[in-house]
Amino acid sequence: MTAVLDARGLGKRYGRRRALTDCTLELPPGHVVGLVGPNGAGKTTLLHLAVGLLTPTSGTIEVLGGRPAGGEGQLRRVGFVAQETPTYANLSVADHLEFGAHLNPGWDRELAHARVAQLGLDPNQRAGKLSGGQRAQLALTLAIAKRPELLILDEPVATLDPLARREFLQHLMEVVAEQGVSVVLSSHLVADLERVCDYLVVLSASRVQLAGEVEELLACHFRLTGPRRDLSTLPADQHVIEASHTDRQTTLIVRTDGPILDPAWTVAQRSLEDLVLAYMGQAAGMSREAANGPRLVARP
Amino acid sequence: MIWLTWRQFRMQAIVAAIALVAAAIFIAITHAQLVHLYNASGIPTCEADGDCFGARNEFLSHNQALRQLLGLALLAVPAIVGVFWGAPLVAREQEAGTFRLAWTQSVTRDRWLATKHVVIGLASMVVAGLFSWMVTWWFGRIDQLQLNRFNPGVFDERAIVAIGYGAFAFALGVTAGMLIRRTLPAMATTLAIFVAVRIVFAEWVRPHLIGPAHLAFALNTSSVNGFVSRNGGAPMLTVDPPQLNNAWIYSTNIVDSAGHALTPEFLAQACSALMDGLGPGLPGLGKGPIGVGAPSTDKTQSFQACVTRVGEVYHGLATYQPASRYWTFQAIETAIFIGLAVVLSGFCVWWVRRRLG
Numbered sequence: 001m002t003a004v005l006d007a008r009g010l011g012k013r014y015g016r017r018r019a020l021t022d023c024t025l026e027l028p029p030g031h032v033v034g035l036v037g038p039n040g041a042g043k044t045t046l047l048h049l050a051v052g053l054l055t056p057t058s059g060t061i062e063v064l065g066g067r068p069a070g071g072e073g074q075l076r077r078v079g080f081v082a083q084e085t086p087t088y089a090n091l092s093v094a095d096h097l098e099f100g101a102h103l104n105p106g107w108d109r110e111l112a113h114a115r116v117a118q119l120g121l122d123p124n125q126r127a128g129k130l131s132g133g134q135r136a137q138l139a140l141t142l143a144i145a146k147r148p149e150l151l152i153l154d155e156p157v158a159t160l161d162p163l164a165r166r167e168f169l170q171h172l173m174e175v176v177a178e179q180g181v182s183v184v185l186s187s188h189l190v191a192d193l194e195r196v197c198d199y200l201v202v203l204s205a206s207r208v209q210l211a212g213e214v215e216e217l218l219a220c221h222f223r224l225t226g227p228r229r230d231l232s233t234l235p236a237d238q239h240v241i242e243a244s245h246t247d248r249q250t251t252l253i254v255r256t257d258g259p260i261l262d263p264a265w266t267v268a269q270r271s272l273e274d275l276v277l278a279y280m281g282q283a284a285g286m287s288r289e290a291a292n293g294p295r296l297v298a299r300p
Numbered sequence: 301m302i303w304l305t306w307r308q309f310r311m312q313a314i315v316a317a318i319a320l321v322a323a324a325i326f327i328a329i330t331h332a333q334l335v336h337l338y339n340a341s342g343i344p345t346c347e348a349d350g351d352c353f354g355a356r357n358e359f360l361s362h363n364q365a366l367r368q369l370l371g372l373a374l375l376a377v378p379a380i381v382g383v384f385w386g387a388p389l390v391a392r393e394q395e396a397g398t399f400r401l402a403w404t405q406s407v408t409r410d411r412w413l414a415t416k417h418v419v420i421g422l423a424s425m426v427v428a429g430l431f432s433w434m435v436t437w438w439f440g441r442i443d444q445l446q447l448n449r450f451n452p453g454v455f456d457e458r459a460i461v462a463i464g465y466g467a468f469a470f471a472l473g474v475t476a477g478m479l480i481r482r483t484l485p486a487m488a489t490t491l492a493i494f495v496a497v498r499i500v501f502a503e504w505v506r507p508h509l510i511g512p513a514h515l516a517f518a519l520n521t522s523s524v525n526g527f528v529s530r531n532g533g534a535p536m537l538t539v540d541p542p543q544l545n546n547a548w549i550y551s552t553n554i555v556d557s558a559g560h561a562l563t564p565e566f567l568a569q570a571c572s573a574l575m576d577g578l579g580p581g582l583p584g585l586g587k588g589p590i591g592v593g594a595p596s597t598d599k600t601q602s603f604q605a606c607v608t609r610v611g612e613v614y615h616g617l618a619t620y621q622p623a624s625r626y627w628t629f630q631a632i633e634t635a636i637f638i639g640l641a642v643v644l645s646g647f648c649v650w651w652v653r654r655r656l657g
Contacts, residue, residue, distance in 0.1 A: 051404050055654075075406045082400035088308075089396070095307060102303040103405035139401070146406060 002065040004029045004150050004182045005050055009059035012045050019045040021206045023059070027184065027199065031213075032176060034197030035186040036276055042206040043186040044083055047154045050184070051080045064150055076106055079143035079181075083154040085136045089128030093121050096138060097145075104146040112145035119171075133164030137171065144175050151175075153185045157192055169196050190273040202276055204283035214272060221275050224252045224265040235262075242278040253278045301407055301415040309420055312385060316427050323373075327434045330366060337362050338441050356445050367442065371457040374435045378465035379494050381424040386473015387486040389416060390652070394481040410653040413474075417645045421470050425638075428466030432459065449626050450548030452502055459630050464637030469494050471644035478648055501633070509632050510625060512550055515618040517542050519554065519611035521604055527574075534564035537607075539616045546623035554614050562614050571606035574599070 003026045010023040020042040027033050037043050048054040049061050052069020066074040087096060093116060101107045116123060119137050127135060136156055143151055153172075157165040173196055176183055187193050193200070200217060202210040210217070221241070228250045231240055235258075242253040253270060260267045270278075306313075338344070341359035346352035390413070393399040403409040436458045448454055455461070472494055477486040517523060519539065527535040541552040554562040621629070 048400075053400060053403060069403070069408070072406050072408055075404065075408065078404070080400070080404035082397065082404070084397060086397035086401050088398055088401075091307070098307070099304060100405070103301070103402075103407050105406055142401070 002029070003027055003062075004031075004033075004064055005184065006062045006065075007046075007049075007059065008061075010046075010049065010056050010061050011058035012042075012049060012054060013057045018206050020049070023203075023208050025201065025208050025211055027182075027201070027211075029182050030180075031199040032173075032183040032185065032197045033199040033201060034190075034193030034214075035184060035201045035203060036190055036193055037186075037188065037203035037209075038280060039188055041188075041203045043188075043203055044154055045206075046203065047080075047152055047184070047186060051078055051152055072105075076104065076146065077149045079146055079148035079151045081136070081139045081143045081151075081153040081156050084159060085132075085139035085156060087127040087130075087135055087138055090126060092124050092126050093130075093138060094123035096127060096142060097123075100142045100145055106147045108145045108147050111147075112141055115141045115145070115171075131164075132159050133161070133168065136160060136164070136168055140168070140171065140175075144179070144181070147179070148181060151181050151183045153183070155186055155188070157187065158189075165192065172196065190276045194272050200272070200276070202279045204280045207283065209279040209283050210276075217275060218269060218272065220257055221253060221255050221270045222260055223268040223270055223274075224250075224254060224260065225268070226250060226262075226264040226266060229264075241275075241282055301411060302419065304402075304412075305416050305419045309385075309416075309423070313423060316423070320427065320430055323431060324434055327370070327438050330363075331438050334363065334438070334441065343445075360442065360445060367439070370435050370438060371453060374432055374457045374462060377431050378424070378428050378462060378469040379491055381427060381466050382469025382473035382490045382494055383487045385420055385424060386470040386475075387477040387490045388483045389420065389474045389477055390648075391477030391481055391483040391486045394477075395483060408653075410649045413652045414645075414649050417471070417474060417648065421467055421641065421645065424466040424470040425463045428462040429460070432457075432462035447545040449546045449623070450621060450629070455506075455629070456498070456502060459627075460634045461630055461637070464634035464641075465498070467641035468497070468637040468644075471641035471648070472497075474648055475644045478651060501636075506629070506633065507550065509629060510621065512619045513622055515542060515544070515620065517616045517618070519607055519614060519616055521607055523616055524607045524610075534568070536564065537562060537567060537610060541618050541620075542616070544618070544620060544623065546626065548621040550619040550621075552616060552618045554610070555617050556614050562610065566613070567610065570609035571602070573602040574606055 005025065005027040007023050007025045010020060010025075011018065012020040023042075023046065035043050035046065045054065049056055050063050050068055052067070052074075061068060063074070064077050066077070068078075069075055088099075091099065097109075097112050097116065100112060101109060116138075119134070119141075121130070121134055121138065127138060130138065136159075140153075140156065143153075156172075157168050160168060169192065172183070172185075175181065185193065185197065197214060199213050200210070201208060226249070228245055228248055231243060231250075231252075234240065234254070235256075237258050238254045238256045238260075240252055240254050244251045253274070338359055342349055342355040343352070343359055346355040349355070390399070393402060399409075402412060439458065443449060443454070443458070446454075449458070456465075469490070473486070473490040476489045476493070477483065480486040480489060519537075523539050523542070525538050525540045528538045529535045537554055539552050539554060541549045556562075
């Protein structure tokens with residue numbers, strides 16, 4: 001099957017500032033992909049490149065096998081909810097549904113109206129008067145009623161309170177279950193993604209740090225605690241993501257496909273959040289090193 | 301796309317329609333007063349009364365402020381369209397972030413922009429055209445008397461050129477909004493560039509659209525107007541331009557058959573009788589046959605002799621655009637501004653597809 005997103009050496013620069021660097025990423029279809037990273041990591045840039053709101057300065061990106069925004073056919077296949085879920089403040093909820101109906105040949109009128117009714121939105125209410133959560137739901141309605149194959153959401157819950165956040169993600173999951181649509185969803189909070197994603201991409205310091213199915217990622221990352229030791233003595237298939245030492249003890253987060261055989265280690269599975277933080281910390285450390293010049297650090 | 305364009309443009313269209321209706325009512329009422337004044341001034345019967353000049357001046361002395369106001373309003377309409385319809389078209393979507401919603405529907409953004417451009421651009425032309433038509437109608441009787449259709453401030457405030465200005469101002473506004481991405485600065489920029497382009501065009505482009513015609517005329521005491529001395533130089537003859545109603549006269553000169561201008565030497569020789577009493581830079585050499593106060597028979601005769609002598613070698617030459625070219629000029633100027641609008645629109649569509657994001 002065609003990858004929902006296939007980026008090769010993708011880069012975007014604004015003048016001298018690199019928003020995204022050498023991003024190579026292939027997302028398989030049928031997943032809810034969580035794109036996580038700190039603010040300013042390049043998440044929005046990557047998603048805007050994927051929907052064709054931006055054009056790359058280097059490399060290529062294909063979405064569902066086509067060039068982003070390469071024509072009406074391509075636009076039809078991708079639904080997008082932008083950051084802060086922009087809507088037309090002076091148009092009513094009903095106007096927005098008309099907007100969707102007129103601008104999308106594949107518009108599912110019944111679905112749209114049913115969702116608005118289910119959400120309890122007043123069709124005559126102006127979008128500018130909606131709460132943040134309602135506006136996000138309206139934007140999601142517009143994106144799914146066009147019946148896309150891929151739904152891309154850029155920090156859709158970032159501005160919502162915890163209750164609205166849970167409700168929004170719940171609705172999103174219902175849609176995924178009903179329509180079998182692939183989803184790429186960004187957030188700077190792992191907790192949001194943990195509930196809904198089965199695939200994870202960690203973007204930090206404008207590079208992809210980690211990508212894979214959540215279960216596999218959890219299965220191959222361990223926290224090792226044991227007596228202090230030199231990292232160069234580790235087996236070759238164990239990659240250290242994070243290391244901290246006290247005088248007598250060493251704590252590591254390692255990635256390995258094999259079992260941990262050394263009996264000196266106490267082995268623990270990592271939570272997704274710890275894992276993401278470890279990778280983001282690693283990226284931050286690397287960019288600090290890059291800024292401070294080379295330094296001798298034991299690292300794979 | 302037409303639906304969205306209309307839905308987002310609806311309020312502005314209604315405001316424009318109300319403004320046009322209000323303007324139409326105002327123009328109809330003041331026009332009725334104008335007709336009343338026209339009849340009361342005695343112009344319709346002036347031939348019989350024998351004082352057409354007085355009747356005309358009496359009529360034209362009224363409504364000066366109103367005439368200014370209507371002229372300015374017509375100059376302002378295209379600018380308003382550019383500033384309030386053109387500049388926010390893309391800039392407001394950029395500011396509010398709604399372009400991310402609009403451009404990710406199943407309509408390419410170049411079609412999105414092209415549709416809006418065509419629909420609202422045509423509306424701009426209709427509004428400017430209708431208002432210009434009303435103003436032109438209102439000025440009908442005045443223009444018939446003033447016979448100055450090519451004058452700046454008359455030419456641009458009548459007939460069809462406003463349609464071109466409207467199209468251009470709108471396209472300029474869209475372009476500025478798209479490049480600047482902020483509504484208010486885009487509005488200001490649109491206004492500044494529009495005014496600059498209009499001034500440059502009226503001053504330096506319009507006179508060169510068609511090569512001027514020339515009219516030669518004999519020099520005699522009715523066409524020669526007197527002596528004038530510029531900047532303390534030698535006195536020269538000046539001529540009145542011939543009476544060319546509604547024509548656009550660039551200049552009037554005295555030249556010989558080879559096209560050389562009248563020289564001070566020739567003049568001094570031909571009119572020595574008059575020149576004796578005139579030193580360079582002598583004051584009081586303005587209008588009329590020489591001298592201040594009632595000209596003496598003596599001097600009048602000398603002046604006639606002088607003009608006859610000069611007229612044997614030299615003739616008057618007016619460089620001008622005939623009144624018959626009025627509609628050609630209107631059409632060319634309208635076409636140029638619509639052409640500029642089309643170029644800007646094409647650029648906008650290209651830019652939004654290739655560059656913006």
